[in-house]
Amino acid sequence: MKAMLNRLLRRILRGPFTARLLKACGVNPVHYWLLVDLFGRLSERNEFMTQLGRSGIALKTMAWFYFVFLSAVGIILVFARLSLPFYFSIFLGITAMFLLALLISETNNSLVNPEDGLVLAHQPIDGATYTAAKLSHLVRILLYVVPALNVVPALAGLWLPGAPWFYPFLHMGAAFAVGLLMALFSCALFGWLIRFVPAPRLKTVGKWMELIVWMSFIWLPQGFRFLPRIRSSVLLAMPGWLEVLLAVLAAVVIVASVIMGLRSLSVDYMLRVSSIVHGSSSAPGRSRPPRKASTVSGWFGGQPGRAAFKFILQMMPREWHFIRQVAAFVPLLIFISIWMAQGVGVSPFSRHFSSWHVFPHIFGLMFYMICSVISYGNNYKGSWIFLLAPAGALKRFAHGVFGLLWIGFVVVPHLIAFAFLASLWGVGSTAVFIAYSLAVASFYLGLTLRLIEGVPFTRQPQVSGNYMMLPMLLAASVVIAGAVALQYFFVFRSILAVLAVTAVIGTAAWLLTRSSLRRLAEIMRFTLGLVSGESKFLYQEIIT
Amino acid sequence: MGSCIVDFSQVVFSYGAAEVLHEISFKLKRGEVIGLLGPNGAGKTTTLKIIAGVLAPGRGRVSVAGFPLPEQAINVKQHIGYVPEAAVLFESLTGQEFLELSGRLHDVEEAVLQTRIENILESFDLTSNRLRRLESYSKGMRQKVLIAAALLHNPDLILLDEPLAGLDVNAGIMIKDLIAALAAEGRTIVYSSHVLDVVEKVCHRVLIIHNGHLIADGSAEHLKVKTHQSTLEEVFRKLTDSDRVDPAVAHILSGLRT
DSSP states (O other): OHHHHHHHHHHHHTSHHHHHHHHHTTOOHHHHHHHHHHHHHHHHTTSOOSOGGGOHHHHHHHHHHHHHHHHHHHHHHHHTTOOHHHHHHHHHHHHHHHHHHHHHHHHHHHHSSOHHHHHHTTSSOOHHHHHHHHHTHHHHHHHHHHHHHHHHHHHHGGGSTTOOTTHHHHHHHHHHHHHHHHHHHHHHHHHHHHHHSOGGGHHHHHHHHHHHHHHHHHHHHHHHHHHHHHHHHTGGGSOHHHHHHHHHHHHHHHHHHHHHHHHHHHHSHHHHHHHHHHOOOOSOOOOOOHHHHHHHHHHTTHHHHHHHHHHHHHHTTTOHHHHHHHHTTHHHHHHHHHHHHHTTTSOTTSSSOOGGGSHHHHHHHHHHHHHHHTTBOTTGGGGHHHHTSOTTHHHHHHHHHHHHHHIIIIIHHHHHHHHHHHHHHOHHHHHHHHHHHHHHHHHHHHHHGGGOOSSTTOBOOOHHHHTTHHHHHHHHHHHHHHHHHHIIIIITTOHHHHHHHHHHHHHHHHHHHHHHHHHHHHHHHHHTTTTTOOOHHHHHHHHO | OOSEEEEEEEEEEEETTEEEEEEEEEEEETTOEEEEEOOTTSSHHHHHHHHTTSSOOSEEEEEETTEEETTTHHHHHHHEEEEOSSOOOOTTSBHHHHHHHHHHHTTOOHHHHHHHHHHHHHHTTOGGGTTSBGGGSOHHHHHHHHHHHHHTTOOSEEEEESTTTTOOHHHHHHHHHHHHHHHHTTOEEEEEOSOHHHHHHHOSEEEEEETTEEEEEEOHHHHHHHHTOSSHHHHHHHHTTGGGHHHHHHHHHHHHHO
16 A cells, blocks of 8 residues: 555656746756665665655654644644644744754765765756755655654644634645745755855854854844844834835845855865865875873873874864764763853852853763764775784774863863862862862763764764764753752762762772773774674775 | 867865976877876876866866866766766665666666676676675776776776776776777776776876976876886986885885894
């Protein structure tokens, strides 16, 4: 039955009407369907693993998560007896925000990292056809995410005072319209970027666009505070007809920008694809003084440890996939930093709740993000180099991975915090707090090292893991909130208690890290195929 | 030899701030086999990519088969076959699927396409592997698939960037014979390679690019006479300052001994 329906749908979609429509949009229908089939097949065979719209499992998981979350929000708001227009606008706003973040990320991923484009660049495919085929998966995202966000809120809205019987249809229709608008806006935005940003800089600018969207979500509430003031001081001073004229003009400008953006996206994309893929900063790589590096190698596993230290240090700021994933965490980090700066006057030992109670636990979230994604990278085919490492080198390489993460992300921030806080809280209190925080952060690092699934940056990026990250982060936040509460009520009551807990956590961190490093070395050997012999592709590369 | 098929005039190309082609000009005639030579980073691949419509020139004028680039890149791509230097393929497709994709994108009629695929796979001794995924192919087999994909639509202009890389001796000989046969049929072939004796044997004309400048253009015989050298390799060494290769080798060895 399902197969029959699929065949029918396929026949209708690929019929003369769609072909005429595609032609009218400047898309070659034959090439379009060839490319759609190609991308579908490549996704099925796990060659395209970074696009949400092509991963049914990732889409369904994410849709279920949004469904549960937004259903709860909808029911709570119905019980709060909000006015219907306000309720309606809240869900349209949420739909727009979620989809904007998701679609900008997906468009960026599809257009700015088109490795398939290299294979197809010399084929007679025009830009409009390629981009249309490449972005068709955005429609699939809309079909999953819009209902997940809105079905229950649309039905629940019927219980609000004054809701007409057709409210669910109105709600869903508007939500789909907003989704479509966001999709067009995302495509048009990248059309403008591709037109005006030099191709080698496009990857960097794309990352910034994603970051700006996330940042804007944090600052949006601040903007809403100023909105009534702007409205009262500017708009109310205008005559009504001018307000309407301005609104119409704004709408025209937005529509024209979207149309022009879409046009520029399609015009000569295939000519730029090679430069986009190979684009990178022309700045020469920096080399650190060898003395510091040799000190590190002495501490963390000799030359293989030094290799790991330098390799990760060099790859982190250059690996596009890694930066994209971690960048989503940056706005949250900025938000927490501001919160802590505001609460710096309250010492965690003052018996009042201080924002600094959270400080040690931020490292837990940070290491969760880093360790979850560090194994994956766009340059994964270079992993053959690790197959040539002599026996035992990977164990010491694992120590180097730990060394970089511990020094760079635990020791250095704590030294900075110590210098900053000592003058405010006194050297003694600050030293105890920093020692406690160091122990907790090291414990989190020891724990999250277990999330690393191979040699850093040597596995093909996968979409399925990425979209589980948000639910996992929320769950981790709940656990951390519990830890902060326990810490506030039972630990930060006396210096002695803090010192005792520091000793216990420090010892646990040391033991856990030792065990995690053994496991990391083993998993690195396993994923490289040295244990299982699974890495057929890599071996064949070497043999030939 | 016939009319001009490629007109490359005063072309400048830059990767960011680095200019890699400096006002290069040449014309290629139909039926010619042109050897494109130059040291690593000289600009050979960039030149081929511009002719293939994959990169747009920064300045200057390029036309292929009468179609200006980059404006009519799609028409140009219908007339060319391109074997890129790096064997970039869709790893999860089978050899048969990849060739079908390439042929269909060039609008080759299905029955003709299947016949050509069968013939070409048989000639390249790939018939038994045609249903295996490309990820399991050896480097030489991938190279054969790329060459086959470049020939399927019977192009007028064939751009070969290091086509013999990874091929076994028999396949190499076959490709050399194929180049000669295609040229005899009126196809134009641009052959970029570091294997100078092959270039000397199969090419009617040699272009040498060095540091983004076209420093030599003529037949191998003409260049040998002009530079008073006996082989193309010696011509190449003289024109590209490769005489310094021997001291470089000594330097590497002394470095390894420390």
